[in-house]
Amino acid sequence: MATATVPAAENELLYNQVAERIADLIDAGTLRVGQRVPSVRKLSEQMGVSISTVLQAYRLLESRRRIEARPQSGYYVRPPERAKLPTPGQSKPPATPTKVRIVDRVLGVLRATSDPTYVPLGGAIPGADVLPTKQLNRIQAAIARRSPRASNAYDGPSGYRELHVQVARRYLDAGCALSPDDIVSTCGCQEAITLSLRAVAKAGDVIAIDSPAYYGHLQAIESLGMRALEIPTCPGEGMDVGALRAALRQHKVAAVLSITNCQNPLGFIMPDEKKRELVELLAGREIPLIEDDIFGDLAYARPRPKVCKAYDAKGLVLLCSSYSKTLAPGARVGWVAPGRFRERVECLKICTTLATPTLPQMAIAEFLANGGYDQFLRRACATYAEQTRLVSQAVRKYFPPGTKVTDPAGGYVLWVEMPAGTDALALHERAMRERINVAPGPIFSAKGKYANFIRINCGNPFTEEIDRALLTLGRLASA
Amino acid sequence: MATATVPAAENELLYNQVAERIADLIDAGTLRVGQRVPSVRKLSEQMGVSISTVLQAYRLLESRRRIEARPQSGYYVRPPERAKLPTPGQSKPPATPTKVRIVDRVLGVLRATSDPTYVPLGGAIPGADVLPTKQLNRIQAAIARRSPRASNAYDGPSGYRELHVQVARRYLDAGCALSPDDIVSTCGCQEAITLSLRAVAKAGDVIAIDSPAYYGHLQAIESLGMRALEIPTCPGEGMDVGALRAALRQHKVAAVLSITNCQNPLGFIMPDEKKRELVELLAGREIPLIEDDIFGDLAYARPRPKVCKAYDAKGLVLLCSSYSKTLAPGARVGWVAPGRFRERVECLKICTTLATPTLPQMAIAEFLANGGYDQFLRRACATYAEQTRLVSQAVRKYFPPGTKVTDPAGGYVLWVEMPAGTDALALHERAMRERINVAPGPIFSAKGKYANFIRINCGNPFTEEIDRALLTLGRLASA
Numbered sequence: 037m038a039t040a041t042v043p044a045a046e047n048e049l050l051y052n053q054v055a056e057r058i059a060d061l062i063d064a065g066t067l068r069v070g071q072r073v074p075s076v077r078k079l080s081e082q083m084g085v086s087i088s089t090v091l092q093a094y095r096l097l098e099s100r101r102r103i104e105a106r107p108q109s110g111y112y113v114r115p116p117e118r119a120k121l122p123t124p125g126q127s128k129p130p131a132t133p134t135k136v137r138i139v140d141r142v143l144g145v146l147r148a149t150s151d152p153t154y155v156p157l158g159g160a161i162p163g164a165d166v167l168p169t170k171q172l173n174r175i176q177a178a179i180a181r182r183s184p185r186a187s188n189a190y191d192g193p194s195g196y197r198e199l200h201v202q203v204a205r206r207y208l209d210a211g212c213a214l215s216p217d218d219i220v221s222t223c224g225c226q227e228a229i230t231l232s233l234r235a236v237a238k239a240g241d242v243i244a245i246d247s248p249a250y251y252g253h254l255q256a257i258e259s260l261g262m263r264a265l266e267i268p269t270c271p272g273e274g275m276d277v278g279a280l281r282a283a284l285r286q287h288k289v290a291a292v293l294s295i296t297n298c299q300n301p302l303g304f305i306m307p308d309e310k311k312r313e314l315v316e317l318l319a320g321r322e323i324p325l326i327e328d329d330i331f332g333d334l335a336y337a338r339p340r341p342k343v344c345k346a347y348d349a350k351g352l353v354l355l356c357s358s359y360s361k362t363l364a365p366g367a368r369v370g371w372v373a374p375g376r377f378r379e380r381v382e383c384l385k386i387c388t389t390l391a392t393p394t395l396p397q398m399a400i401a402e403f404l405a406n407g408g409y410d411q412f413l414r415r416a417c418a419t420y421a422e423q424t425r426l427v428s429q430a431v432r433k434y435f436p437p438g439t440k441v442t443d444p445a446g447g448y449v450l451w452v453e454m455p456a457g458t459d460a461l462a463l464h465e466r467a468m469r470e471r472i473n474v475a476p477g478p479i480f481s482a483k484g485k486y487a488n489f490i491r492i493n494c495g496n497p498f499t500e501e502i503d504r505a506l507l508t509l510g511r512l513a514s515a
Numbered sequence: 516m517a518t519a520t521v522p523a524a525e526n527e528l529l530y531n532q533v534a535e536r537i538a539d540l541i542d543a544g545t546l547r548v549g550q551r552v553p554s555v556r557k558l559s560e561q562m563g564v565s566i567s568t569v570l571q572a573y574r575l576l577e578s579r580r581r582i583e584a585r586p587q588s589g590y591y592v593r594p595p596e597r598a599k600l601p602t603p604g605q606s607k608p609p610a611t612p613t614k615v616r617i618v619d620r621v622l623g624v625l626r627a628t629s630d631p632t633y634v635p636l637g638g639a640i641p642g643a644d645v646l647p648t649k650q651l652n653r654i655q656a657a658i659a660r661r662s663p664r665a666s667n668a669y670d671g672p673s674g675y676r677e678l679h680v681q682v683a684r685r686y687l688d689a690g691c692a693l694s695p696d697d698i699v700s701t702c703g704c705q706e707a708i709t710l711s712l713r714a715v716a717k718a719g720d721v722i723a724i725d726s727p728a729y730y731g732h733l734q735a736i737e738s739l740g741m742r743a744l745e746i747p748t749c750p751g752e753g754m755d756v757g758a759l760r761a762a763l764r765q766h767k768v769a770a771v772l773s774i775t776n777c778q779n780p781l782g783f784i785m786p787d788e789k790k791r792e793l794v795e796l797l798a799g800r801e802i803p804l805i806e807d808d809i810f811g812d813l814a815y816a817r818p819r820p821k822v823c824k825a826y827d828a829k830g831l832v833l834l835c836s837s838y839s840k841t842l843a844p845g846a847r848v849g850w851v852a853p854g855r856f857r858e859r860v861e862c863l864k865i866c867t868t869l870a871t872p873t874l875p876q877m878a879i880a881e882f883l884a885n886g887g888y889d890q891f892l893r894r895a896c897a898t899y900a901e902q903t904r905l906v907s908q909a910v911r912k913y914f915p916p917g918t919k920v921t922d923p924a925g926g927y928v929l930w931v932e933m934p935a936g937t938d939a940l941a942l943h944e945r946a947m948r949e950r951i952n953v954a955p956g957p958i959f960s961a962k963g964k965y966a967n968f969i970r971i972n973c974g975n976p977f978t979e980e981i982d983r984a985l986l987t988l989g990r991l992a993s994a
Contacts, residue, residue, distance in 0.1 A: 366873030394845030
């Protein structure tokens with residue numbers, strides 16, 4: 037690829053500029069709906085950029101739904117999206133730390149998530165048809181034949197090195213220069229988060245988190261006897277750094293825990309400038325940042341977004357992720373790059389689960405190296421963007437007036453704010469009785485806030501069953 | 516099999532009696548060394564017991580090395596073993612709880628364990644040639660083809676139910692009437708232990724443990740900020756219940772953590788009567804017992820030994836195990852039957868690692884159901900017994916006079932007491948420089964006791980390389 041010869045940052049700038057130029061032409065009416073945009077070759081000549089830069093620009097516009105590809109014909113300007121629902125505003129959580137008590141409610145959602153008799157709008161699970169299961173199984177079988185001993189042996193304390201090589205290589209795209217030795221494998225991202233929390237804080241300590249926060253984060257904090265401090269969070273840009281700064285003056289915060297890309301449940305990607313600001317704020321106070329990037333590869337626009345870790349000069353960022361949301365939920369292959377806390381995390385890892393599954397690590401490493409992960413991601417992201425759009429439309433159609441819904445920049449969940457007074461917990465219970473699983477807002481808050489919110493999983497194809505389930509949810513929300 | 520019609524306990528009694536009768540005849544000289552013992556059919560007629568009972572009795576005598584099978588010919592009386600080394604005496608650990616600090620030393624052993632350039636006498640790892648890897652891989656591939664969706668999905672919060680059905684069925688042999696719903700899957704036995712500790716105790720609490728104790732137990736205790744109280748432990752029979760009773764009077768003990776079968780590193784099987792006594796002592800004081808049975812299936816004599824859980828009337832025993840020592844170290848498939856603490860353990864499980872690897876659980880469940888696990892265990896146990904005997908012989912040959920070694924009833928580790936003054940840590944360091952991995956005694960104690968002990972892994976075939984490594988260790992011990 038031509039892009040290989042251009043430094044990543046420069047190239048990114050370039051094709052973003054190209055995309056913006058075309059978007060301007062559409063906005064100005066120079067290129068009209070249904071009209072063919074210039075061919076790749078022609079634009080490449082016109083603008084003096086490489087074919088591959090133009091291709092990347094067009095893919096970006098495609099994922100932003102400004103243009104669409106027609107087979108054997110080229111790219112065409114798409115009709116504008118129908119008017120969107122308003123998005124929820126910035127959160128205003130209470131400004132005091134809380135002991136968390138939500139684990140029991142979460143259990144109900146998780147149990148129904150692995151029960152196929154429920155319509156799967158609850159847990160944030162990828163679509164079974166999107167996952168490259170067949171390919172992974174083929175790779176796994178080949179490795180098992182080739183390396184029967186190694187693939188059935190205990191993995192070493194830090195994990196499978198070739199996986200770390202692949203992770204390090206890929207995170208160059210996220211602005212990080214990791215060494216494979218910086219990384220420790222974990223049993224999924226949840227273990228990465230738990231170990232990170234244990235490495236930097238102890239029972240009673242205050243952890244500043246997003247609001248709403250992923251319930252798995254709240255559970256980890258709860259189970260370790262720590263306290264959560266919810267920071268106001270903007271659905272479009274993430275944690276409010278000013279509000280965090282103010283909170284740090286008021287409270288002794290042991291660590292910040294945040295999803296910075298395609299946040300669950302809000303779907304935002306924190307802008308780069310804000311990421312840098314967040315890292316610098318914490319660096320000045322020597323406060324660790326536990327960054328959960330589990331959805332980072334599922335950003336709808338390419339290249340994938342940067343991580344806060346990219347700005348981490350002091351080794352204070354513990355970057356956590358896994359392949360559960362992209363490739364293999366059942367494999368339990370996650371990892372953490374714990375910065376200066378690496379030794380402590382590795383020790384906690386062997387004390388907690390000793391080792392990470394060996395063969396699944398080997399298979400995922402090989403898939404990342406040779407399996408066409410980039411191509412897979414392009415397809416997967418387009419699918420998830422489309423499914424999410426369809427669910428959003430259905431919410432608009434079926435839910436009561438005044439409902440707001442997020443406009444995620446990646447991943448496959450929607451955060452829905454129903455009119456004030458709607459009882460999401462009651463809705464959840466009634467929905468469960470109709471075999472519809474959905475995640476009620478209060479499990480995303482240590483204070484039980486978000487009483488009138490739900491999170492909807494859009495990982496699965498938009499079938500009639502899902503359409504009917506959304507109709508039912510809308511009816512329950514209107515009741 | 517005829518045994519299926521006889522209740523397990525009655526049958527066990529019966530064939531033990533038959534075996535003892537024959538052993539008496541050998542001791543009395545009625546059956547002499549090299550002589551053929553009565554044929555199975557003949558003895559069955561003579562004693563009025565079933566063919567299968569006689570067969571079991573002969574297998575037991577074979578595993579005790581009193582008789583040996585000669586192909587196409589029958590069983591013969593074996594020559595007595597050469598005089599054995601004396602076994603180490605009962606431990607006398609200090610009677611005060613200690614904060615544990617051994618994790619760094621353990622890391623060295625674990626890193627070398629997964630490094631094939633070291634002679635593998637360190638970590639307690641099963642022999643690669645003993646493991647049914649090929650069969651497991653075949654099963655796994657078949658499941659992946661048959662159930663691509665389910666095998667690549669998140670597993671439910673408590674784990675894969677069919678695995679729990681198999682575990683419950685098998686633990687009938689250990690005297691336990693478990694329901695599948697009593698069981699929670701974990702990422703290996705280490706997670707089962709960690710979750711159990713967290714379910715019943717908190718930072719600062721005192722946990723009573725074996726002395727010497729498996730270092731993984733000490734690490735779990737250390738990493739959770741709990742304190743270990745070492746209880747005197749007899750190499751032949753396990754934790755001294757009298758000494759524990761005395762300790763309970765002196766200290767507020769939150770839980771007891773013990774390996775009751777084929778203990779690591781001592782190799783004892785706690786006698787049934789003592790197991791009952793231990794459970795009753797703790798039940799009277801409402802103190803939970805975390806029982807680690809990871810080596811229980813590897814007892815050299817059949818049927819497998821009972822567990823303390825068999826005597827647990829109050830739900831105070833948390834029974835932990837995994838298939839890492841028997842079938843698949845790399846799979847990370849463990850489980851816990853937490854008694855009355857089940858709900859709490861399940862909650863902690865989802866907070867810590869969310870789920871257990873799906874496909875490996877499915878494959879192991881199917882192997883347990885249809886893969887000939889019993890036959891596999893018979894072969895594996897015979898192999899491990901023989902390898903352990905050969906290493907023990909080599910220790911006798913190469914180590915300095917005054918060396919003592921355990922006589923394990925199962926598993927594949929030996930606990931070696933070298934003459935007083937021998938420095939096991941220095942020996943360990945020198946051995947590592949010669950690319951020999953061995954576990955130094957002090958990592959088996961919260962107090963750094965066992966300065967002149969090492970644990971030797973016998974999981975691998977007794978090769979020339981291992982013989983040479985033992986010669987080297989003996990030389991280092993004599994230096």
